Amino acid sequence: MVTRGDGGPADGIDDGAGREATGQARVTATRTVQGRRFTSNVIPSLVFTVDLLCLVVSVPVAVILYTLVFRQEVVPGVHTAAGFIAAIAFFLIRQSRGVYSQSFSVLQSGDTAVAVDYLMSALLSSAVVWQFGLVDEFSRGLTLAYVGSVTTTLFVSRFVLRAALRRLADSGRIRQRVVLYGADKDTVERTCRMLDLQALPQLLLVGIADDYSRSETRDPVGNLPFIGGFPELLAMAREGQVDQVLIALSDMTRERIELIIEKLSEVAIDVSLIPREAIALAPDYRVNFVGQIPVLTLWQRQMRDxxxxxxxxxxxxxxxxxxxxxxxxxxxxxxxxxxxxxxxxxxxxxxxxxxxxxxxxxxxxxxxxxxxxxxxxxxxxxxxxxxxxxxxxxxxxxxxxxxxxxxxxxxxxxxxxxxxxxxxxxxxxxxxxxxxxxxxxxxxxxxxxxxxxxxxxxxxxxxxxxxxxxxxxxxxxxxxxxxxxxxxxxxxxxxxxxxxxxxxx
Structure with missing residues (x-):
């Protein structure tokens, strides 16, 4: 290990292509899982797919219910267009809420607002039908059957999907294996506490990596072992044992960060930065964007607009x-x-x-x-x-x-x-x-x-x-x-x- 330097290549960062970690410096990231394994990034796609299936499956359900109750044949006509408009409005509302850009956090809260979002979409679609003077061709019975079927299936799907994803996460089928790099002991402890409070089963912290000669960094933090320096981290990434690296900025120089990112870009993993303020100020902030620039919002006016x-x-x-x-x-x-x-x-x-x-x-x-x-x-x-x-x-x-x-x-x-x-x-x-x-x-x-x-x-x-x-x-x-x-x-x-x-x- 090398002592802390000015942030250049002398800080001990090399590609470590053939280097093997020794003793307890190497950690097996997860237990072996038979079959294909996915990272948590697949969850938003699954949520979108389930929403789409609910809308599609509700079509034959509504038609059957309508036929049995009213004993009339369904004339597609304007109903197909209305359903299509409602579907587009629904997905736009969900996207504006950030549902399809988040992972497990949406399902943790239950996301029962999904039914309300579709009701809003259905009202918008009905308003379009009324505006174009197509009310006479619009079956209220069929509409109620379809909207009722969609809202019910969407509501129930959240509980089923949440249970299924938790089981997949616990079994290791969906799991994001994460290493904290460059973090001092206090930062690691606070980060672990924050993640524990959120109880994210799809997230697995596998260890700590650091190239500084701090004795406290090498000590395990809870169940997190010290896996070594950057060469050991890079070797684990090459072998597919790491999905994401969280770089704690602490007092790193820009040159050091750029070199780390350059080396990690050679392997197929996610690389993220943890600003020092994100830990020090947690949880008294919200992450917003000014254009494409992420900012930590400490105060936000409640009475606005x-x-x-x-x-x-x-x-x-x-x-x-x-x-x-x-x-x-x-x-x-x-x-x-x-x-x-x-x-x-x-x-x-x-x-x-x-x-x-x-x-x-x-x-x-x-x-x-x-x-x-x-x-x-x-x-x-x-x-x-x-x-x-x-x-x-x-x-x-x-x-x-x-x-x-x-x-x-x-x-x-x-x-x-x-x-x-x-x-x-x-x-x-x-x-x-x-x-x-x-x-x-x-x-x-x-x-x-x-x-x-x-x-x-x-x-x-x-x-x-x-x-x-x-x-x-x-x-x-x-x-x-x-x-x-x-x-x-x-x-x-x-x-x-x-x-x-x-x-x-």
Missing amino acids: GNTIVKDVEDFVIATLALVFLSPLLLATALAIKLTSRGPVIFKQPRFGFNNREILVWKFRSMYTDRQDVTGAARTTKGDPRVTPVGRWIRKLSIDELPQLWNVLRGEMSIVGPRPHATHMKVGDHYYFDAVRGYAARHRVKPGITGLAQVRGLRGEIQTIERAKRRVELDRYYIDHWSLGLDLRIMVETVVNLAFDKNAY
Whole structure:
């Protein structure tokens, strides 16, 4: 073995054509399997073939059912064209989902959405038939028989195919034999843990290869032995004992990687690279493509495109209706504030808004004018002498927050979202944004009048770092899992909790 160099040929990479590994440095990749063996790359083709068979086999099934039930002969005509259109639409939908470009992972989740995909295709085909005015020639009975047959066979096929593929994988008929090359012990351990969590029976890690003189690299990791350096790896590949090599980039130079790929390209195996970030950041990323460039996406906006339209419509409709129906309450509150204490009815306070931009949040004034703290540095406590008698009631019932409906109509806030914090708000002796790591991520969406944290008991004063962290965790969960249904549920819980919340004062 040679010591780590600058990445050139001196790093111990040669073709190793006639070189035999000795002792435990050589590993038999898999037990001998009689007959032909396939790699996991065949699985997407099998999935496509099964889908096609389901569509074809359902034709005679539907015809027989239709003939037995309605006792009429089938006239192909428009039905053949409709079935063909539905089939094309179905395969396009499946391809857009990446079903035919993935392997065992699709079948692990059950892929029961396959039936829904065909129903969508059938609806599209029926719309085409209706558009061309061929409804009179279209047998609804035959159509229902065929669609029912296809969706049933597709749904059942997933369970049968998954069981069959697992058996083939366990027997070694379908198996991807993989070697990790150039990985340090920590990378190997983390990679193995990630693969174990996914439970991929068609994947078999057969060993570790490395040309560096690190003693810990030669030690087995779990059941993975050290097979040797690049020459031993190349010899195994030539003998057909390896299907894929995963190269851990770690601190390899470009020259070294190019040389490794050049040598491995001489044999019939798959060669893949594991970016160092793919292990270090796992599982907090998704692999996407910018053009043909693969990228690791660490953050992705949940509220985007159509979701932003839904959110804006929701805010506008609910804010408008609330202002109309609550106008008597708003007027009565404004009158009570004006008659019981000096000063303006509305209190405006700078707070953090969308993308950390500062906005002026409107509230009914609940404190004496000469005791207000616009910065928010002084927390409001239970029995706070700054709060007026009317202010105690409107704070208890959250009526003081209702003027923020105007902020919603202005596009500065949402009905539901993370609560906007004052710019100098503190938890303990620290500013909120310094006390809680990742705090600023809660500003990736518009702040809300109410939010998930508020209906989970974290409304009002936050006295400890632990509660502050929990509030931020809930805010970030809301952002990452936003849906219209979640918003409606939070609104309902807000109304229910108003009468029972002891943290509002």
